Structures are given as structure tokens and as C-alpha cells.
Amino acid sequence: MNKQKRDWPKILKDHLASGESVKEFCESRGINTTVFYKNRKLACGQPLVEIPVVGSLEFGPIVVMHGEFSVSIPYGFDRECLKSVLEVIGELK
Numbered sequence: 001m002n003k004q005k006r007d008w009p010k011i012l013k014d015h016l017a018s019g020e021s022v023k024e025f026c027e028s029r030g031i032n033t034t035v036f037y038k039n040r041k042l043a044c045g046q047p048l049v050e051i052p053v054v055g056s057l058e059f060g061p062i063v064v065m066h067g068e069f070s071v072s073i074p075y076g077f078d079r080e081c082l083k084s085v086l087e088v089i090g091e092l093k
Contacts, residue, residue, distance in 0.1 A: 006031075006039075008039045008042075008043060009043065011029075011031070011036075011039075012039070012040055012043055015036075019079040022036060022037070060075075061073055061074050061075070062077075064086070064089065069089060071085055071089065
């Protein structure tokens with residue numbers, strides 16, 4: 001087994017910038033998700049808490065509200081589109 005040394009601070013920064021879920025990010029880069037979570041925990045210095053899940057998990061939309069306006073953002077949204085929408089909302093008075 002070829003164990004490679006990885007630059008975890010860069011990997012964690014790249015993940016945050018990617019907008020991908022941990023699963024998507026790790027799958028596209030050949031990283032084991034368990035190893036990713038362990039290294040993220042070490043980098044943050046925070047204890048990892050396991051939360052049991054019962055039943056199925058469904059991702060509902062995120063709702064951003066600003067005054068009388070609201071935007072529903074579905075799971076798997078386009079990051080650049082959301083950025084543009086939030087910029088417009090930020091300009092509303």
C-alpha cells in the first residue's frame with residue numbers, strides 16, 4: 001500500500017473553497033472520508049462527536065431571508081449563482 005504524505009492544511013482549505021460535500025471532495029481526489037474527518041478534527045483541535053442517524057437523511061433547501069425577500073437554495077446549488085444572488089440581496093435597502 002502506497003501511503004502518501006498529504007498537505008492537510010491545503011486540502012482542508014481547498015475543500016472549503018470547493019463548495020463540495022466532504023464525500024464529493026474526497027471521492028474526486030481519492031481521499032478516504034474517515035481520514036479526512038480525522039485530519040480536520042486534528043487541525044481544528046475540536047473533539048469529533050458522532051451523532052447517530054435514524055432513518056434516511058434528506059437535504060432540504062436552505063432559505064435566506066432579507067426583509068420581505070427570501071431565496072430557497074436547493075441541495076447541490078451552483079456556488080457562483082448563489083454568490084451573485086447574495087450580492088444582489090446585499091444591495092437591497
